[in-house]
Structures are given as C-alpha cells and as structure tokens.
C-alpha cells in the first residue's frame with residue numbers, strides 16, 4: 001500500500017526550543033491516525049507542519065510521494081478542520097462551502113452543485129441558506145467538515161475539532177467523523193488530548209510526549225502492551241495503577257509494596273532476581289472478593305458508583321484504584337480481597353520506565 005503521508009527524521013526548533021524530535025511516521029492511504037498526548041507534547045506542531053503552517057527544521061515530509069518541505073500550504077492539497085470552525089460569519093452555509101471553489105475559478109453553477117452534493121453527504125441540505133450564527137455547534141462542525149470535503153483533499157487534518165462541543169455531542173460527532181472518513185476513503189490525521197477519542201476513532205494511534213513519539217500502533221495493542229510507563233498511564237481510564245515492587249530471589253515472584261500492604265505475588269514470566277521494578281495493573285483487571293479469598297487484602301477508602309461501574313479506592317500507599325462492573329460489592333470502611341491475575345501484570349524498569 002502506498003503511503004499518503006511520510007515523515008522521516010523530522011525535527012522542529014522554535015529558537016532554542018526543540019518541539020519535534022526525530023519524528024518518523026508513515027500513514028497509509030485510507031488510514032485514520034490520531035496524534036495524542038498531553039498539552040505541549042508537539043501534536044499541533046506536527047499537524048501544522050503537515051499543513052505547511054509551520055516549516056520543519058530538518059527531515060523530510062512527503063504527501064502522496066511528493067516532497068513538501070518547501071511547498072506553501074495552499075499547494076499541499078490538504079484540508080484543516082479546526083475546533084473554532086473558522087466559518088465566514090457573513091456568508092451562508094452554501095457560500096461558505098463554495099467559496100474555496102469560486103476563488104479557484106470554478107463556475108458558479110458547478111460550485112453550487114458540488115455544495116449540494118457534499119451537503120447531502122453531511123446532512124446539511126436543509127441548512128444551505130442559513131448563516132453560521134443560525135446553526136448549532138454540531139451543525140457548524142459539519143459545515144467546517146463539508147468545506148474540507150468539497151476540495152477533495154489528499155488528507156484531512158483535524159485539530160481538536162470537538163473540543164467546543166458538549167459531552168453527548170462529542171460522542172455523536174466522533175462516530176459521524178469516523179463514518180465520513182470511511183465513506184470518503186479519506187486519509188485523516190486527528191489531533192486530540194483525549195485518549196478515549198483517539199482509541200475509539202483511529203486505526204493507528206501515535207502517543208507523543210515532549211516532542212517525541214513514545215509509541216505508535218493499533219489502539220488495543222497500545223492498551224495491551226504499552227511500551228513504557230508513560231504510555232501505560234496515558235492510555236486507559238481510569239489510569240493504570242503503578243506499584244513499587246522487587247523481584248524475588250527465584251525471579252518468578254514479586255513483592256509489591258503498598259505501604260501497609262506488602263505482598264508476594266506470582267509472576268507468569270521470569271525476571272532478574274532482586275530487580276526493582278514498577279508493577280502496573282489496570283483498575284479493571286483487579287477483582288474484588290471476600291477478605292482472605294483474594295491475592296491480598298486492602299482497606300477500602302472510597303466507593304463511587306455510576307450505576308454501570310463502581311470505582312473503588314483502596315486506602316494504601318500508593319492508592320489503588322479498582323473498577324467493578326455494575327454496582328459492585330465493596331463498601332467504604334470495610335476490607336476486601338483484591339484478586340490479581342499474573343497475566344494482567346505489566347512490569348516496567350524502575351529507572352527508564354521501559355516495559356520488561
């Protein structure tokens with residue numbers, strides 16, 4: 001398969017600040033890629049570099065096989081969709097849609113026909129004569145996407161497009177954007193700080209931190225096998241528990257240190273005897289049973305239930321978070337047995353944070 005976007009050895013400096021560090025990324029045609037990471041990790045800089053709104057300091061950036069390093073934004077044939085919509089307030093929806101075609105010399109009737117076609121795809125046919133102020137947030141977002149679609153770009157670049165919408169509409173729009181991507185056989189790069197959005201929408205997730213790519217891969221591969229402690233803590237909600245631990249003399253067990261609770265637990269693979277590690281376990285992978293029946297007992301500090309799940313915080317150091325499905329059985333102030341399956345444990349090097 002051909003790569004629609006290819007970045008190799010890309011670096012970006014803002015003066016003395018190194019914002020992108022040796023970025024290598026190949027995006028196959030038709031793929032939906034999410035760039036995700038905490039604030040300041042460089043995801044917007046990377047997206048803006050693709051659009052040509054930032055110039056890269058080193059490396060190669062190719063779109064559809066062509067080197068784009070020095071190609072101005074309007075000649076890259078990519079379309080940006082922003083959270084602020086960037087619609088022209090004095091133009092109707094139809095005029096907003098046809099504007100980019102008209103300035104490129106497309107005849108009025110042809111542009112109108114293109115607008116009607118795109119509006120039919122995005123469910124805007126009945127709103128073509130309205131002004132942006134007469135639309136809801138979701139409808140404005142759809143106009144912004146339609147305006148990108150009408151140009152048949154080589155790639156769609158989304159910069160946190162759903163940040164302005166309320167929670168319910170965000171969930172709805174993320175399905176809508178993904179469905180549109182599939183229908184158009186588009187290539188999409190989507191920036192978000194929301195790992196749930198990244199996990200649910202993308203084929204390929206790129207996790208960034210401080211200008212580097214920490215890990216990239218299929219969403220569930222990142223969840224199942226995070227390459228390091230950072231990715232492990234970033235992907236998954238609530239976040240993975242991290243517990244200081246030391247490997248036993250046999251290398252087949254681990255003593256975890258939860259302050260008042262110190263417990264030897266079995267491992268399903270060999271590690272260097274006596275090695276200091278961080279043991280990671282996801283809240284949804286700890287079972288709850290009666291005291292004395294689990295892997296170890298913990299006192300319960302807080303229980304919060306949403307009805308569909310129950311979040312249990314154990315009074316340990318560090319605190320342990322456990323998620324039970326449904327209403328759960330743990331009660332604040334009582335002691336429970338926590339069940340840990342060795343195959344669900346993730347081990348990380350104590351100093352580098354790399355997966356062991």
Ligand code: ATP
Nearest residue numbers: 014017019037038039040041042043044045046193
């Ligand atoms: P956010 O989610 O907050 O938007 P981000 O991951 O998109 O964060 P970027 O906007 O790409 O982050 O910024 C990456 C880093 O580069 C930040 O530390 C930012 O302060 C810095 N930066 C961005 N633009 C400039 C600029 N024009 N000059 C200097 N530094 C900049």
